[in-house]
Amino acid sequence: xxxxxxxxxxxxxxxxxxxxxxxxxxxxxxxxxxxxxxxxxxxxxxxxxxxxxxxxxxxxxxxxxxxxxxxxxxxxxxxxxxxxxxxxxxxxxxxxxxxxxxxxxxxxxxxxxxxx
Numbered sequence: 001x002x003x004x005x006x007x008x009x010x011x012x013x014x015x016x017x018x019x020x021x022x023x024x025x026x027x028x029x030x031x032x033x034x035x036x037x038x039x040x041x042x043x044x045x046x047x048x049x050x051x052x053x054x055x056x057x058x059x060x061x062x063x064x065x066x067x068x069x070x071x072x073x074x075x076x077x078x079x080x081x082x083x084x085x086x087x088x089x090x091x092x093x094x095x096x097x098x099x100x101x102x103x104x105x106x107x108x109x110x111x112x113x114x115x116x
Contacts, residue, residue, distance in 0.1 A: 018046055033052055049115050070112050074105075 004021030004029070015032065019025045029040055044052050049066040052059060071077040 011048070014047070016047060018044075022076065059097075070116075074109055 004019050004024055006017070006019040006021070006024045008017040008028070015038075017025060017028055025116065032038055043054060046052065050061050050063055051065055052061055068077070071079070
């Protein structure tokens with residue numbers, strides 16, 4: 001049997017594995033099933049907020065669903081897109097008379113953007 005390349009990723013209680021040799025995947029799956037209660041869900045399509053599409057040309061990882069969910073969550077799904085929201089050389093100053101920012105909402109937004 002051709003050894004091939006085998007890759008295994010463990011994240012908390014999820015295991016993702018793949019190989020250039022299909023027999024290695026079957027053998028590993030069988031070994032794991034003997035030791036642990038597990039289910040094989042087949043080809044990887046979604047993991048850690050990322051969508052995965054496997055084609056002959058290569059494997060593509062993208063976050064379209066997560067991005068759309070974020071826009072909907074923060075009520076921005078109807079906003080118009082622009083290249084940049086502010087001039088890159090603009091000087092920012094405090095707007096003492098402006099509307100106070102909800103810091104919890106702001107932090108939630110920024111934390112969510114870290115995954116993009």
